[in-house]
Amino acid sequence: MVSHADHIREIERVGLGHSTGRDDTVVKSWLRCLEQHRLDPTQACEAFIVPDGKLREHRQQSEELVTIARSGLEHLFKQVAGQNYVLLLSDREGVTVEFLGDPLFDNNLRKAGLYLGSEWSEWRAGTCAVGACLETGEALTIHQSDHFDTTHTPLSCTAAPIYDTAGELAAVLDISLLSSPIVKASQNLALHLVTATARRIELANLMAQTRHQWVLRFARSPEFLDVDPEAAVSIDGLGRIVGMTNGGAKILARSVGVDWRDPTQLIGQPVSRFFDMEIEDLPDLTRRRPTQERLVFARDGNALFAHAIEPQMRMRSPQVSRDQIPAPLRRLGGDAPEILALQAKAAKLARTRLPILIQGETGTGKEHLALAIHEGSGLKGRFVAINCAAIPEQLIESELFGYLPGAFTGASAKGRKGLIEQADGGTLFLDEIGDMPLSLQSRLLRVLAEREVLPVGGLEPRPVQIRIVSASHRPLQSLVGQGLFRQDLFYRLNAATLSLSPLRDRPDFEWVLGEILKRHAVENRPLSVSPPALLALKAHNWPGNIRELDNVIAVAAALSEDGILELADLPDHLAAPIGIDGEGHAGSTLRSMLASCNWNVSEVARRLGIDRSTVHRQIKRYGLSQGH
Numbered sequence: 001m002v003s004h005a006d007h008i009r010e011i012e013r014v015g016l017g018h019s020t021g022r023d024d025t026v027v028k029s030w031l032r033c034l035e036q037h038r039l040d041p042t043q044a045c046e047a048f049i050v051p052d053g054k055l056r057e058h059r060q061q062s063e064e065l066v067t068i069a070r071s072g073l074e075h076l077f078k079q080v081a082g083q084n085y086v087l088l089l090s091d092r093e094g095v096t097v098e099f100l101g102d103p104l105f106d107n108n109l110r111k112a113g114l115y116l117g118s119e120w121s122e123w124r125a126g127t128c129a130v131g132a133c134l135e136t137g138e139a140l141t142i143h144q145s146d147h148f149d150t151t152h153t154p155l156s157c158t159a160a161p162i163y164d165t166a167g168e169l170a171a172v173l174d175i176s177l178l179s180s181p182i183v184k185a186s187q188n189l190a191l192h193l194v195t196a197t198a199r200r201i202e203l204a205n206l207m208a209q210t211r212h213q214w215v216l217r218f219a220r221s222p223e224f225l226d227v228d229p230e231a232a233v234s235i236d237g238l239g240r241i242v243g244m245t246n247g248g249a250k251i252l253a254r255s256v257g258v259d260w261r262d263p264t265q266l267i268g269q270p271v272s273r274f275f276d277m278e279i280e281d282l283p284d285l286t287r288r289r290p291t292q293e294r295l296v297f298a299r300d301g302n303a304l305f306a307h308a309i310e311p312q313m314r315m316r317s318p319q320v321s322r323d324q325i326p327a328p329l330r331r332l333g334g335d336a337p338e339i340l341a342l343q344a345k346a347a348k349l350a351r352t353r354l355p356i357l358i359q360g361e362t363g364t365g366k367e368h369l370a371l372a373i374h375e376g377s378g379l380k381g382r383f384v385a386i387n388c389a390a391i392p393e394q395l396i397e398s399e400l401f402g403y404l405p406g407a408f409t410g411a412s413a414k415g416r417k418g419l420i421e422q423a424d425g426g427t428l429f430l431d432e433i434g435d436m437p438l439s440l441q442s443r444l445l446r447v448l449a450e451r452e453v454l455p456v457g458g459l460e461p462r463p464v465q466i467r468i469v470s471a472s473h474r475p476l477q478s479l480v481g482q483g484l485f486r487q488d489l490f491y492r493l494n495a496a497t498l499s500l501s502p503l504r505d506r507p508d509f510e511w512v513l514g515e516i517l518k519r520h521a522v523e524n525r526p527l528s529v530s531p532p533a534l535l536a537l538k539a540h541n542w543p544g545n546i547r548e549l550d551n552v553i554a555v556a557a558a559l560s561e562d563g564i565l566e567l568a569d570l571p572d573h574l575a576a577p578i579g580i581d582g583e584g585h586a587g588s589t590l591r592s593m594l595a596s597c598n599w600n601v602s603e604v605a606r607r608l609g610i611d612r613s614t615v616h617r618q619i620k621r622y623g624l625s626q627g628h
């Protein structure tokens, strides 16, 4: 053991610029104590414990962090059980806001300042692990006579910083011993454990704070990627870094050669500045792909394994208000909660450049929705649609990719820009993507991955920025299962799925009908539907969905004399009498509705959206009675 006098003498020599063989971090801290904090090594000071009221304030401010950190602390405490270590979590002012230690040594620990409320800032306590960690932002061990104040020289303390998601030092995790072996290297394992725990706490904090953003986790070895990643960043819908762990900050900073301590150079920057990737590549890095294939390259050439975690969308929020949804998407349906939820989801996705897959039966409005997403996205380029099922296989390639002059027999002499290039800066809508030939699927995949297009007959790829919305009436996943659709393309297109309900299941049927009636109004004379016709329309199964409804109304509007669409104006299969006693489809529908409402005419009128006198008239017309 070094005597107090020798210790003080060594500090004085260091103060005069002499080298004594101390670690550099310790020397720097001693110099800060002497020169900045104006501490006197000859004046020993007891550990400082903040008053109760103050401690309460500090704990309240750190409550969120402590909650997140607690399981990490407890796990660490178990790892060092039986070795007399105590664990301290200090806030950024060095005040201990959480403490785990053996109650047997309570009195000694309290006296030594290894206790709740003790303040371990460097200016208060001199060189100590928490204080030096707060000053340097790095993990370190301050072992015995490394301490500045002779009061603390029996202790061995190891501390690691915990950074918040904005890259600011938020807390320090410390693991300390009242007495320890003389060799500093005995604390190497403690240094490793405390650093790993701080990293896990930062990760847990990032995950808790960024549920609605993408999180990209990194590891150098694939085995640990999913279970214990080394670092993580969070990315918003526009592909910008919005949060990071300290490991994440270091990876980002190293990638472009800036200082990781300056978060302003990292937060808010596009992810493509640091990695050879765009936000569209994130779906490719989820767990759906084997770990070994999830490699990303930092701009400095370093390769890392990555794991992208999708944002959790708050789709079913009942508080969605129509006013928060951009007008083009609001015009897609009525006020039913599930319709609003779909619009809200589409509105959120519209703001991003993530690929979207729209699923729904034929005629449910997939293209209509894709166009609304484009209009709500603010993209400057065009909306270009291609129906993969409608174009012969040989033509899709030149349609999509374009061709150079004389690329093939029959090609125009000037060549032609493909649809992908025409959609540059805008949206490319790939309808019936399930019908795209496999050979073209790989070419499309390349366009998506490399964001460049190679026209038929061309050698030089051209860069393109497109947002892809694709649609299919067949479940793509099952096509993947049958080997008809490339799995990698499926993942790439399917960052998010929007599902459109069949018309027969839509709770806003009348809203849709109203839109279609408006569309077919002749010379501004509004169209309306007679109650029996409405019943028949509501009772129909609509296998062709909105497109079928649109056709039916177009014909009925042409047949109608006075703008009121009657049963007789509807196609036979809708209006035909199928009831048992000649009451017709509409009559039988009314009958079953009356039965299900216990012949409560007001209730039936409410459900049908017509007034009671009309219901009474219909009952008379179809000769219905309660005993029927």
Ligand SMILES: Nc1ncnc2c1ncn2[C@@H]1O[C@H](COP(=O)(O)OP(=O)(O)OP(=O)(O)O)[C@@H](O)[C@H]1O
Pocket: 331, 332, 333, 360, 361, 362, 363, 364, 365, 366, 367, 368, 369, 431, 471, 473, 512, 515, 516, 546, 547, 550
């Ligand atoms: N929300 C809506 N409001 C009014 N009309 C709509 C709506 N959605 C779709 N339509 C109309 O329904 C018809 C079919 O829509 P669309 O072509 O978008 O369907 P689709 O699902 O893409 O069809 P397919 O699967 O056959 O390609 C169009 O006339 C469209 O204008």
